């Protein structure tokens with residue numbers, strides 16, 4: 001996994017609550033058995049005017065001019081500003097894969113769906129939870145300021161606005177370490193093989209029916 | 214404090230180790246696998262030269278991409294076929310049991326787990342699918358995970374997690390006649406919202422929950438994820454134990470007795486602490502219909518489409534306006550004056566035998582209404598299909614003009630050929646009314662099986678309690 005430490009990046013605002021993972025990456029693209037290449041289909045149904053299918057050349061498809069990510073001023077955005085309950089719905093990890101592939105490294109929202117947030121951490125994307133008023137403030141600041149950037153520092157757990165205002169955010173210690181160092185958590189878990197084996201041996205005695213098939 | 218909730222007990226039983234920050238390795242008893250979220254995980258194992266930790270703990274089934282029409286010629290769509298063949302190959306390579314497409318036991322992963330006894334009380338269960346919460350109905354701790362975690366579970370038999378908070382949703386008293394588990398759950402989501410359960414594991418309790426059949430409890434737990442919860446669960450009682458007994462993967466003989474004794478201890482202590490408690494008055498729950506593009510956008514069938522003008526929060530108001538525009542609805546329209554063109558009966562929420570029986574009861578002797586273009590009935594598994602046919606339900610459906618299909622996810626997410634056209638309006642027994650969920654531009658209204666059946670024969674949403682059938 002690619003590490004994430006600090007980023008000074010362009011912000012794109014997506015002003016809707018309850019953005020679900022079906023919207024982030026529609027199901028027809030889940031038929032790919034790869035982890036990469038989902039970026040052109042991120043928010044496919046909002047982004048293009050036609051119906052997208054796997055394998056289409058997206059550079060030739062008609063863009064929806066009303067969709068925020070299609071506006072020239074947001075090209076190259078690495079930070080997505082979002083509303084409540086971002087990433088709800090399906091557990092598809094294709095959602096963060098598509099966001100990463102598109103270029104997003106940070107999503108800021110008042111709240112995230114649990115599985116989505118977890119999937120982000122495992123794919124080099126930092127989900128930042130800020131209080132709802134702060135997020136509303138950021139939305140208000142982004143709109144009138146072309147080229148609006150935020151500085152996001154995972155080590156310090158701070159988001160800094162262009163005016164120098166600092167918002168602190170909380171992040172789980174273990175996830176922070178994994179993201180800062182780009183760690184593969186399977187290798188970390190496998191450092192505890194003996195403990196897992198001992199646990200399993202005990203369970204076999206206590207709940208033998210779980211091991212009979 | 215020694216008093217514990219059911220979640221506390223299940224959690225404590227499965228913790229292998231924790232670090233100082235409370236991040237724990239949680240042992241997984243059962244891992245269910247389907248074709249959409251697993252290929253990249255198996256590929257990861259291969260690249261790292263790893264093997265599944267305990268192949269016998271895994272059970273795989275293709276469900277999302279399988280056709281629900283004749284399967285004798287295989288899968289026509291090459292991309293769907295590749296997914297299903299990839300699952301077949303991965304299971305063969307890694308020694309994992311799979312109920313392949315033409316196995317009678319094939320079906321939606323969350324239907325077949327309980328059906329086979331592969332889901333047992335007291336287990337931890339994971340699957341790369343958010344509706345894994347379904348299995349909590351059997352008193353297990355079950356949650357959906359992403360593909361990286363699928364790989365982690367395969368490789369280590371554990372997942373890394375921090376403990377969630379405890380929430381109790383108590384549905385007090387008894388529901389009225391004609392009110393189903395689906396109505397109860399939609400009412401709960403309408404009350405707490407789609408993010409109301411975020412960060413929590415919900416335990417459902419109260420007389421109305423206890424009174425539900427096991428299948429009804431599965432419907433409730435299934436949609437925990439629509440309330441944002443990590444998992445949903447219901448304490449084990451006699452119904453749970455009777456349901457599990459004799460199923461193919463359930464313990465038998467001496468082990469059955471041991472298991473049963475153990476399971477009987479799996480309920481919350483009477484003074485256990487919950488971080489949040491929500492009460493619903495069962496008696497006040499009406500038949501529910503969603504009007505918008507999020508499951509929380511739900512009203513009673515006797516109500517009207519809500520008016521955004523009455524919403525004070527600007528973000529919510531805009532959300533409502535966008536939903537009405539997408540759904541092609543006008544504020545203040547009575548729900549009973551909305552006319553779907555399609556009805557979908559199935560999914561892991563409502564694709565079990567009792568659901569099909571409830572549909573048959575309403576439609577028996579009736580025909581599809583003139584404005585209804587198609588009604589799909591998709592059983593949740595091959596065994597559900599077989600049972601329905603043994604009871605003659607398929608004949609009732611066919612006589613009414615419904616299509617009787619092969620088991621799978623079908624139009625719940627429209628990954629196979631079953632999908633809505635743009636603007637097509639559907640009464641659906643599934644769980645998500647998101648934009649495009651059932652086909653790009655499609656308009657989904659979530660309802661109970663009885664309501665879906667009533668729509669099919671009446672042509673619009675209707676209070677099923679007033680039907681003369």
Ligand code: SF4
Pocket residue numbers: 276277321322323342344560561562621622625626643644
């Ligand atoms: S029936 Fe629908 S919700 Fe259930 S597993 Fe299949 S696609 Fe997911």
